[in-house]
Amino acid sequence: MDVSRSVPGLPEPFVPRPRLLAALDDAGGDRTVLVCAPAGFGKTSLLAHWTRSAEAAGTAVAWADVHRSDDDPSRFWVTVLNAVRACRVVPADSRLHELCRLAPSSWATSGFVTDVIRAVEALPARITLVLHDVHELVAPATLKGLESLLLARSARLRLLVCSRSDPPLSLGQLRSAGRLREIRADQLRFTVDEAGALLRRSGLRLTPSQVSEVHGGTRGWPEGMRLGGAALRGGADPQEFLQRLTTNTRPMAAFLVGELVATLPKADRKALSAISIGGPVPAELAAVLTGRPDAGPLLDRLARETGLVVPVRAPAAPFSIRPLVAALLRGEDSMRTEEHSELHARAARWWMAHGDPVAATAQAIRAADDRLLVELVHRCAAALLVTGYHLELRRALSAVGERVVAGDPWLTLCSALLRIESGDATGAEADLRRAGELFPAEPDSRLAVLRSIAQLFDLASSADLTADPQPLGEERRGFDAPEWNALALVSVGGRALLAHAAPVAASAALEDALELTRRHGFRYLEMQCLALLAGVAGVAGDYRAMTAAANGALRVAATRGWDRSPWSATARWMLAYSALMRAQPAEARRYASEGLRRGGTALRPRLVSALRAVHGAALFDSGRRHEGLQQMQQARTDLGGVPLSAEQAAVLAVLEHHAAVVLDRPVDARTVVDWLSDRIGRPGEVLLMQAWEKLSVGRSNAARADVEPILAGAVPSVLPHTLVEALLVAVSVDVSGGQVHTARNALRAALSSGASLEVVRPFALAEAEARELLGSHVTHSGSTEPFAVRALAAGRSHERPTADLDAAERQVIALLSSPLSVEQIADELDIPIDEAQARLRMIYRKLGVSSRRTAVTAASERGIRR
Numbered sequence: 090m091d092v093s094r095s096v097p098g099l100p101e102p103f104v105p106r107p108r109l110l111a112a113l114d115d116a117g118g119d120r121t122v123l124v125c126a127p128a129g130f131g132k133t134s135l136l137a138h139w140t141r142s143a144e145a146a147g148t149a150v151a152w153a154d155v156h157r158s159d160d161d162p163s164r165f166w167v168t169v170l171n172a173v174r175a176c177r178v179v180p181a182d183s184r185l186h187e188l189c190r191l192a193p194s195s196w197a198t199s200g201f202v203t204d205v206i207r208a209v210e211a212l213p214a215r216i217t218l219v220l221h222d223v224h225e226l227v228a229p230a231t232l233k234g235l236e237s238l239l240l241a242r243s244a245r246l247r248l249l250v251c252s253r254s255d256p257p258l259s260l261g262q263l264r265s266a267g268r269l270r271e272i273r274a275d276q277l278r279f280t281v282d283e284a285g286a287l288l289r290r291s292g293l294r295l296t297p298s299q300v301s302e303v304h305g306g307t308r309g310w311p312e313g314m315r316l317g318g319a320a321l322r323g324g325a326d327p328q329e330f331l332q333r334l335t336t337n338t339r340p341m342a343a344f345l346v347g348e349l350v351a352t353l354p355k356a357d358r359k360a361l362s363a364i365s366i367g368g369p370v371p372a373e374l375a376a377v378l379t380g381r382p383d384a385g386p387l388l389d390r391l392a393r394e395t396g397l398v399v400p401v402r403a404p405a406a407p408f409s410i411r412p413l414v415a416a417l418l419r420g421e422d423s424m425r426t427e428e429h430s431e432l433h434a435r436a437a438r439w440w441m442a443h444g445d446p447v448a449a450t451a452q453a454i455r456a457a458d459d460r461l462l463v464e465l466v467h468r469c470a471a472a473l474l475v476t477g478y479h480l481e482l483r484r485a486l487s488a489v490g491e492r493v494v495a496g497d498p499w500l501t502l503c504s505a506l507l508r509i510e511s512g513d514a515t516g517a518e519a520d521l522r523r524a525g526e527l528f529p530a531e532p533d534s535r536l537a538v539l540r541s542i543a544q545l546f547d548l549a550s551s552a553d554l555t556a557d558p559q560p561l562g563e564e565r566r567g568f569d570a571p572e573w574n575a576l577a578l579v580s581v582g583g584r585a586l587l588a589h590a591a592p593v594a595a596s597a598a599l600e601d602a603l604e605l606t607r608r609h610g611f612r613y614l615e616m617q618c619l620a621l622l623a624g625v626a627g628v629a630g631d632y633r634a635m636t637a638a639a640n641g642a643l644r645v646a647a648t649r650g651w652d653r654s655p656w657s658a659t660a661r662w663m664l665a666y667s668a669l670m671r672a673q674p675a676e677a678r679r680y681a682s683e684g685l686r687r688g689g690t691a692l693r694p695r696l697v698s699a700l701r702a703v704h705g706a707a708l709f710d711s712g713r714r715h716e717g718l719q720q721m722q723q724a725r726t727d728l729g730g731v732p733l734s735a736e737q738a739a740v741l742a743v744l745e746h747h748a749a750v751v752l753d754r755p756v757d758a759r760t761v762v763d764w765l766s767d768r769i770g771r772p773g774e775v776l777l778m779q780a781w782e783k784l785s786v787g788r789s790n791a792a793r794a795d796v797e798p799i800l801a802g803a804v805p806s807v808l809p810h811t812l813v814e815a816l817l818v819a820v821s822v823d824v825s826g827g828q829v830h831t832a833r834n835a836l837r838a839a840l841s842s843g844a845s846l847e848v849v850r851p852f853a854l855a856e857a858e859a860r861e862l863l864g865s866h867v868t869h870s871g872s873t874e875p876f877a878v879r880a881l882a883a884g885r886s887h888e889r890p891t892a893d894l895d896a897a898e899r900q901v902i903a904l905l906s907s908p909l910s911v912e913q914i915a916d917e918l919d920i921p922i923d924e925a926q927a928r929l930r931m932i933y934r935k936l937g938v939s940s941r942r943t944a945v946t947a948a949s950e951r952g953i954r955r
Contacts, residue, residue: 095152095172097137100315101393102290104283105138112272113139113249115148115217121239121248121263125255126274129312129342132251135277136219139249149178149216155225161649162230166192166201169218169238173209176216184208202237209246217247224253230647232257239263278309291318299327306334307341312396316345319395323352346414349395358418360387361397365415366432367455368448370408374439378432430456437461446472450481454488462489463497470503471535471572475606477613477649483507498527502539509543509550510654514693517547535568538577545583549621550655552695552737571609578602579614583621592629596622616645620656623663628736630809632667632847639663658688658696665703666740670810672849672883674710677703694731698724698741706744710854714752721745722757725764738768739807743814746778747854750785753934758782773799773806773815780818784856793822810848813839821856825940829862836862844876852880857936857943860884894935901928906945 113122113135124132140150153172159165170189179185185208188201209216226232236258239248250256263269279287284304288295295303307313317334321327325348337344350358360379364370370378372385381387388408392398397414400407433456440449446469453465462485473482486494486504494500505520521543528540568574582598585591599622606615623638639660646657661684668676681704685697692700705720725741733741742765749758762778780795796815798804806812816839823832836859843852852863860881867874867881894902904914915925929941936947 095154095175096140097133099137099141100134100396102287102318103134103138104279104286104290106135106283109135109272109276110139110142112270112276114143115215115247120268120270121250122270122272123255123260124249124251124272124277125253126277127253129310130274130277131311132277133221134311135272136221136249136251140219143217149176149214150219151176151216152219153221155220155222157225160226160228160231162196162228162234162647163192163644165226165231165234166196166205169220170205173216173218178212178214178216180213183212196234202234202241205238206241206243206246209243212245215245215247217249219249219251221251222253223250223256226256228650277311279304279311279314280309284309284314287314288318288321291322293318293321293327295321295327299331302331302335306331306337307345310341313341313345315396316342316349319397320345320348320352323349323395325352343417346397346411346417349397350414350417353395357387357391360384361391361410361414362418363432364388364408365410365418366429366436366452367415368409368436368451370410372407374436375408377435377439430458434458434461437465441465441468444472446476447478447481450478450485454484457488459489459493463493463500466503467499470499470539471570471576474503474506475572475575475611475614477651479507479510479613495523496527498524498529498532499536499539501527502536502543505543506546509546512550512655512692514551521547535573538573538580541580541584542576545580545587546617548587549583549617549624549659551693552659552699571605572611572614575602575605575609575611575614578605579618579621582625586621586625586628592625595625596629599625612645612649613651616642616649616651616654616656619645620659623660627663627666630846632670635663636667636847639667653687655688655692655696658684658692658700661687662696662699662703665700665707667847669703669707669710670846670848670850672710672853674707677707678711681707694728695733695737698728699737701727702741702744706748709748710850714748718745718748718752718754718757721748725761733768735769735772735807738765739772739774739811743774743778743808743811747781750778750781751854753785755782755785769807771804773804773811774808776804777806777811777814777818780815784818784821789822789825792818810843810846810851813843813846813848813851816842817851817855817859820862821858824858824862825943832858832862833866836866840866840874840877840880843880844874849876849880849883853883855884857947858940861943894932898928898932898935901925902932902944902948905941905948 113124124136126132140152143150151172153169155165155168159168167189170185170192173179174183174185174189184204188205188208192201220235223235226235235256239250239258240262260269281301281304285295285297285300288300288303303314303317307317317330321330330348333348334344339347350361353361360375360381363378364375364384366378370388372388375384375388376382378384379387388398389400392400392408397411399409399411433452437449437452437456438461440446440452446465449465449469450473453461466482466485470482473479482503486500486507489500494504501520501524505517505524508514508517508520524540524543529536532540568577578598579602582595582602585595585598599618603615603618603622605611606618619638619642623635623642626632626634626638642660643652643657643664646652646654646660651657661680665677665680665684668674668680681700684700685692685704688696688700701724702721705717705724707717708714708720709717711717721741721744725745742761746758746761749755749761758778759782762775762782765778766775776795776799780792783789783792783795796818799806799812799815800819816835819835820832820839823829823835839852843849852860855863863877863881863884867877900918901914904917907914909917911925911929912922915922918925929944932944933940936944
C-alpha cells in the first residue's frame with residue numbers, strides 16, 4: 090500500500106522547512122524522535138512533508154494515526170501492525186501479518202512485544218514508524234505497550250512520535266541513554282523568513298517591516314500566521330490589522346479568529362454559526378442545519394481559505410469547526426435559545442437516522458427537549474447498551490428527570506439495566522417492579538426483549554440461578570436492527586439455561602448472539618455473552634470451554650475499561666474455580682482476590698460468597714488449612730437464607746466439607762451435610778460427603794456402600810466431578826481391602842472422567858491408598874497418559890503442611906515398613922501395646938491416612954521417613 094494514502098495532505102499555502110526536516114532525518118542511530126507541542130504548531134504538516142520526502146528518497150515509512158478509539162491495547166497493536174506490514178519492504182511471508190491477526194487476543198502475553206520486534210528484525214530493510222497523535226492514549230495497558238515499543242532496541246525500527254503533550258512514558262530513560270531527539274514548540278515556531286514565505290504564498294504583498302510585525306505579533310506561532318494571513322487575504326486593511334495586532338490584549342487565538350471571522354460575508358458567518366453546535370459535521374448534516382444545498386462546497390472552501398473549518402479524515406465526519414471558532418460564534422451570535430435548541434434537535438435526529446446513537450444523544454441533551462430524549466431512548470437504547478455507552482444513556486435519563494422515567498416502561502427498564510451494571514440491586518429491583526406495573530398488555534416486540542434482557546441480566550449479575558426470567562416468544566426474535574436481534578438471542582439463551590437447564594440450547598443461542606456482537610462491534614454485549622457462555626460450559630462440566638470463554642470476557646473487559654463490572658467478577662470466579670479444579674491454588678487465589686477487590690460494591694451476596702469460598706479452598710490447598718476452612722464457613726454462613734441453585738449449594742458444601750473432614754472436625758462436617766440436605770435434598774454429593782466421613786474413621790465398607798449408588802447411576806449428582814470423587818473413594822477402599830484389580834479399574838475410570846473434565850484436584854487430595862495406586866499406574870505400568878502424569882505430579886507438588894510428628898511417633902513410623910506386627914513394634918520400643926496403638930492412630934490422623942501401608946507412603950512423600 091502506498092504510504093501517501095494514509096498520510097495527511099499538506100495545507101495550502103505550505104512552506105517547506107528544511108531545518109526541521111534535517112532534524113527528523115535518520116542519522117543512522119537508534120534514536121526516537123519526539124515532536125511535541127500544543128495544537129496549531131504544525132506538527133502534522135511537518136511529519137507529513139518529511140514522510141513524503143523520505144518515501145521519495147527510498148526510505149520505508151509507516152504512518153499510524155492514533156485515534157481515541159485506539160486507546161485499548163488490542164486496537165493499538167492492530168493499528169501499529171497494520172501500518173508496518175503495509176510498507177513495501179515487508180514481504181508476504183513476514184511474521185508481522187500473522188501477529189496482526191493475533192493481536193486482539195495475544196497482546197497481553199509476555200512474549201508478544203518480543204515476537205513483534207523479532208519479526209521486525211527479520212525484515213530486509215529498516216522502517217521508520219510515525220505514531221501520530223499519541224496524546225489520545227491514556228489507558229495504562231495501552232501506554233505500557235507503547236513504552237515497550239519505545240524501549241526495545243531494534244536495528245530495523247525507528248520511531249517518530251507526535252503528541253500535543255509529553256506522553257507518560259520513560260522519556261528520561263531514553264534521554265539519559267542518548268536515544269531521544271526532541272522537537273518542541275520553540276523549534277516549530279516560524280522564523281521571520283519562513284513567515285515571509287508563508288505570507289507571500291498566501292498571495293499577500295507585505296513589506297519586510299509588515300512581515301516582521303505579523304511575525305512578532307504572533308510570536309511565530311504557525312497557526313497564528315495562517316489565521317493572520319487569511320484575515321489579510323479576506324480584505325482586512327494591513328495597516329489597521331497590524332495596529333490592532335500589536336495593541337491586542339486578548340488571547341492571541343481569540344483575537345485572530347475574531348479578525349478572520351469579521352472578514353467573512355454575512356451568509357457565510359450565519360452558516361458557520363448554524364454548524365457550530367458542537368461535534369463533527371458531515372456535509373449532509375451541514376446542509377440540514379444551514380438549509381443550504383451548497384453547504385459541502387462552502388465548508389470545503391472555508392477549510393481551504395481560512396482554516397476555520399478543519400477536514401476530518403473519517404468518512405462519516407469530513408469537517409469539524411475549531412472549538413475556538415465555535416465558541417466565538419456562539420458568544421457573538423444573536424440567535425435565540427429556541428433556534429439553537431431546534432438546531433440541536435435536527436442534528437440529533439440526523440445522527441439517529443445515520444446510526445450514531447452517541448452523537449445523537451449528545452445533541453438531544455443539548456436540545457433540552459424531553460420528547461426528543463424519550464424518542465431517542467426508544468430508538469437508540471439497545472445500541473448504547475450493547476456497545477457499552479452507558480454513560481450517554483444515563484445522561485439522557487438524567488436529562489428527562491425521574492418523573493418522566495418513572496412513567497415510561499422503556500425508560501424504567503433502561504434505568505434498571507444501568508443500575509444492574511453499577512451494582513444498585515435495590516434500585517434495579519424497584520425499577521423492574523415499576524416497569525412491570527407500566528408494561529402494556531400487547532407490548533412492542535423490542536420492549537418485550539428489553540424486559541426479558543433486564544430480568545436476565547439482573548439474575549445473572551446477582552448469580553441467581555433459581556429464578557425464571559420472562560419468556561420471549563418466537564415472534565419477537567426477528568428485527569431489522571442487529572442490536573435487537575443480538576439481545577433477543579441472549580435472552581433466549583439465558584432463559585434456556587436458567588429455566589430449563591438446557592445447556593445445548595443455551596449455548597446455541599448465545600453462540601449466535603456472540604457472532605452478531607463480533608460482526609457489528611457490540612463489545613459490551615460480547616463480554617456479557619462470553620460470561621454467560623462460560624456459565625453454560627461450567628454447568629455442562631466443560632471446564633476447558635468455561636475457562637476459554639471467561640478469559641475472553643476478561644480480555645474484552647480489560648481493553649474497554651469494564652474490568653470492575655459484575656460480568657468480569659463472574660468471569661474471575663469461574664477462572665478461580667477452574668484453577669482450583671486444575672490443582673493450581675495460587676492462581677485460584679489470585680483470580681478470587683481480584684474478583685473481590687475489583688468488584689467492590691457492584692457484587693451481590695451470592696457472588697461474594699462464591700468468590701470467598703473458592704479463595705478459602707485455595708488457601709486450604711496451599712497449606713493454610715485452618716484459615717481456609719474458616720473462610721469457607723464464613724462464606725456459607727454469610728448467605729443466610731439467600732436462595733441458591735443446586736450447583737451453587739453443592740460447590741460451597743463439598744469444598745467446605747472436605748476441609749472439615751481432613752482437619753478432623755466431624756461436627757463441622759456434619760453441619761455442612763445437614764445444610765446441603767436442607768437446601769437441595771440428598772443428591773450424590775450428600776452421599777459422597779457421608780463416605781468421606783466414614784472413610785476418615787476407618788469405616789471403609791460403609792464408605793463404599795455410600796458411593797455405590799453414585800457409581801451405579803442410581804442417585805444423580807449435581808456437580809460433574811462428583812463421579813470422579815466417588816471413584817477415588819472406591820479406589821481407596823478397594824486398595825485397603827486387598828481388591829487391587831477392582832481398584833485399578835476404578836482408577837482408570839476416574840482418570841478417564843477427570844481428563845474429560847480437566848479436573849485434577851480430586852487426585853491431588855485423594856487418600857494415600859489411591860495416590861499410591863496412581864503412582865504404580867504411572868510408574869510400574871509404564872503409562873504415558875498425560876493426564877495421569879499430571880494428576881500424580883499435582884499431588885506431589887501440592888503444597889501440604891509437614892505433619893508435626895513428635896519423637897515417639899517418629900519411632901513408630903520408622904518401624905512401620907518392617908514385617909513387625911504392632912505387638913512386636915511395642916516390644917521393640919519397650920512400650921505397652923495400648924501406647925503403640927495410640928501412637929499409630931495419631932500418626933494416621935496427622936498424615937490423613939487410614940492404613941499402615943499408606944502411612945509409610947505418605948511419610949516418605951513428605952520427607953518424614955527416609
